[in-house]
Amino acid sequence: MADKHPISPACQPRRMVVTEIPPEGLELDLCATTEERYALAKLNELAKISALTGRLQLIRWKTNGAIVRGEVQARVTQICVRSLEEFETDVSSQINLRLAPPTVEDVRGEERPLDHDASSLAALSQDLPDPLIDGVIDLWALVSEFLTLALDPYPHKPGVEFQDLSPRSDKTPSSSPFASLQELMSKKN
Secondary structure, eight states, X not given: OOOSSOOOSSOOOSEEEGGGSOTTOEEEEEEOOHHHHHHHHHHTTOSEEEEXXXXXXXXXXXXXXXXXXXXXXXXEEEEOTTTOOEEEEEEEEEEEEEXXXXXXXXXXXXXXXXXXXXXXXXXXXXXXXXXXXXXXXXXXXXXXXXXXXXXXXXXXXXXXXXXXXXXXXXXXXXXXXXXXXXXHHHHHO
């Protein structure tokens, strides 16, 4: 099996100023260091992150904005919520977002009055760009965020089934929580 997570000896920068993106765009490969993987595993309550890479494409958008597209791939060790056993799994997530400096209305928190013409309704249906602070894209924060969003909050080790170990008495033949109610209803009739 080929390694899906090559470790590049020359990792790319973690932050990028929008004005540094050339007109034709820029492609970057990020790979997490041991310290970054450890810190991100701790933050996400993972047993371990063996590998974490981000392949990003940066494109200038409008005057001071950018479009970031790409993919995050990781090999993580999670703890099964059913058996409490550790297991490894591959995680991947697609990135596709627009970044732009906040507008004056965003900063003041003012809302524009809603007029019901077609252009206003079309504008409301579009996602607003994510805020770009001081013209800097924090690439590592994006990779970290999209990995976190891709993680299963209740990971299950493949093949593990839940086993109810609670003791059952012979007096309650049914496992339904409404078995007692059903028994009472049948006695009334």
